[in-house]
Structure formats: structure tokens, C-alpha cells
Amino acid sequence: MRAIGVDLAWGxxxxxxxxxxxxxxxxxxxxxxxxxxxxxxIARWVSPSDEVVVGIDAPLVVPNRRGGRPCDAVFCxxxxxxxxxxxxxxxxxxxxxxxxxxxxxxxxxxxxxxxAACAASPMRAAIEVxxxxxxxxxxxxxxxxxxxxxxxxxxxxxxFAELLDGLRGLxxxxxxxxxxxxxxxxxxxxxxxxxxxxxVEDELDAYVCAxxxxxxxxxxxxxxxxxxxVRRGYIVTPVDAAAEQALRTAAGRxxxxxx
Numbered sequence: 565m566r567a568i569g570v571d572l573a574w575g576x577x578x579x580x581x582x583x584x585x586x587x588x589x590x591x592x593x594x595x596x597x598x599x600x601x602x603x604x605x606i607a608r609w610v611s612p613s614d615e616v617v618v619g620i621d622a623p624l625v626v627p628n629r630r631g632g633r634p635c636d637a638v639f640c641x642x643x644x645x646x647x648x649x650x651x652x653x654x655x656x657x658x659x660x661x662x663x664x665x666x667x668x669x670x671x672x673x674x675x676x677x678x679x680a681a682c683a684a685s686p687m688r689a690a691i692e693v694x695x696x697x698x699x700x701x702x703x704x705x706x707x708x709x710x711x712x713x714x715x716x717x718x719x720x721x722x723x724f725a726e727l728l729d730g731l732r733g734l735x736x737x738x739x740x741x742x743x744x745x746x747x748x749x750x751x752x753x754x755x756x757x758x759x760x761x762x763x764v765e766d767e768l769d770a771y772v773c774a775x776x777x778x779x780x781x782x783x784x785x786x787x788x789x790x791x792x793x794v795r796r797g798y799i800v801t802p803v804d805a806a807a808e809q810a811l812r813t814a815a816g817r818x819x820x821x822x823x
Contacts, residue, residue: 565781566614568606569774571695571766572622572666573597574659581766583746583774584609588739590746590774595767599665603672612674615686619693619777621769622666623653624677625797630654634820635792635799639697642814643807647707648697650799666692678794682781691780691800695772701804702737702772702779703730711765724761724768728753731771739782741775776802785823793821 571581576598582605583593591609596602610616626633632640632652640649654660670677670690681689696708703726711723734741743749748767755764779802780788791811792798803811815822 565778566610566616567774567777567781568610568616568618569693569770569772569777570602570606570618570620570622570666570669571769571773572602572620572669573766574622574657574665576662576665579766581764581768581770581773582606583767583770585741585774585778588741590741590743590749590771593746593748593752593767593770595764599669599672602669606673610673614688616675616688617682617777617781618670618673618675618690619773619775619780619800620666620669620690621693621695621773623660623664623797624666624670624690624692625794626653626655626660626664626667627796628654629656633792633797634818635797638791638811638814638818638820638822639694639799641818642810643697643700645810646700646705646807648694648700650694650697653797666690679780679784679790679798679800680794682784687781691777692798693773693776693780693800695769695776697799697801697807698772698776698779699727699730701802701807702775703733704804711761713762717759720761721756721759724756724765727768728756731768734775739778741778743771776800789822791815791820791822 675690709723
């Protein structure tokens with residue numbers, strides 16, 4: 565399966581990480597910013613006729629003008645103990661005043677926003693994913709890795725090292741992924757080893773986004789769930805047994821579709 569991961573900045577000028585996979589290998593990754601850069605980079609790996617799934621870490625379906633989406637509430641309730649709740653999305657936020665950037669990206673690529681398209685043939689779909697919920701289940705973590713800017717440097721350094729270990733460990737996962745095939749991997753590892761992980765965190769998150777998309781193709785409905793729906797918003801995430809139970813319970817209490 566050809567897959568693209570996009571850790572999409574909510575603002576137009578923020579850093580966006582991108583990663584391209586083909587089967588069990590990474591083709592390349594990068595950090596870009598403007599929409600034209602994102603489109604141009606993806607076009608290197610995917611033509612308009614190729615089958616592809618694009619995992620995007622950013623809201624894709626945002627119909628609500630206030631509060632959060634139902635899927636956001638489910639994540640925040642179910643994964644609070646593992647500190648993997650999401651930031652509630654609504655059209656009143658400054659990031660969405662110009663439209664929903666993730667949905668616009670999918671439209672430019674000609675991709676369906678409905679996760680059901682992942683089971684269609686030919687498959688051309690964009691799905692919303694969330695790296696932190698993916699990591700806690702894929703890497704067997706009690707809590708999310710603390711590599712974001714708000715944490716102390718020593719904490720971030722240890723978390724970045726653990727993130728690299730988790731990504732390398734995907735070589736033994738089902739489906740497998742060998743991140744070391746990426747021509748960027750040595751530079752990413754060197755940045756982390758040199759204490760500069762913050763410069764490449766979006767790019768590393770894109771690896772998780774891409775793998776979450778591939779994982780959903782392999783395990784959808786079992787070890788990977790769609791929380792929510794294409795009408796009110798959804799998030800796709802890999803799950804371990806504990807996360808699956810928590811998400812199903814929280815979704816049931818709120819009347820949110822899950823599958």
C-alpha cells in the first residue's frame with residue numbers, strides 16, 4: 565500500500581511534517597510549510613491515478629461552530645489516564661477562519677474524506693489520525709511521550725529517544741515498517757542525538773501518521789477504530805485492548821459511532 569503521513573500545521577505558516585511509505589519501507593520524509601510545498605512534495609510520490617491513503621494529523625470534518633466534536637469528547641474521556649486526549653476543534657477557532665486546511669488538502673488531492681473509502685477499490689482516501697493515541701497503543705505506553713516544547717529539555721530528550729526506538733520497533737510489527745529505509749532517517753536520528761529533536765518533531769510525527777494509515781488498512785474494525793463519523797467528525801486510531809475498551813465505552817455513553 566502507498567501511504568502518506570501529514571502532520572499538518574493548523575496555521576498556514578507552521579511546520580508540517582510529511583512522510584511517504586510504499587509497503588514496508590519509507591520512501592522519504594521532509595518538513596515543509598506552505599500548501600504549495602505540501603502539494604508538490606506529495607506529488608513526487610502519488611499521481612492522480614494512484615491508490616493511496618493519506619493519514620492527516622489535523623481535523624478534516626469540522627461542522628460545529630463552538631465547543632468540540634463528539635469524537636473529541638470521546639477521546640478526551642477515554643484516553644485521559646494515558647494523557648492522549650485531543651484538542652477540541654470548532655470553526656470558531658482562529659485556525660479555521662480560512663476554512664478547514666486538512667479538508668482543503670484532501671480536495672486538492674482528489675481524496676475521499678470518508679474512512680469507508682479505505683475499503684473501496686480503487687482506494688483514494690484521506691483519514692484524520694492522531695499520533696499520540698496511535699503511539700500509546702502501538703508502542704505499549706502507559707502515557708504519551710513528552711517531547712513537545714512545553715516539557716523540560718531532559719524530559720524531551722528522553723521522549724524523543726523513546727520515539728525513535730518505537731519507530732524502529734515497527735520493523736517487527738504487523739504490518740511491518742522499516743523506517744531505516746528512509747534517506748532522512750540518519751539525519752533525524754542525529755538531530756535527536758544532538759539535542760535538536762524539536763526541529764524534526766513534526767517530521768517524526770508524520771511517520772506515525774503514515775503508519776497509522778497503513779495499520780488501519782490492515783486492521784480496521786479490530787485493532788484500528790474509526791471514532792465518530794463523516795458527518796460530525798471522526799478520528800482513526802490504532803488501539804490496544806485497553807484503549808479499545810475505553811473508547812467503545814466512552815462512545816457508547818455519548819451516542820458516538822465507533823467501528
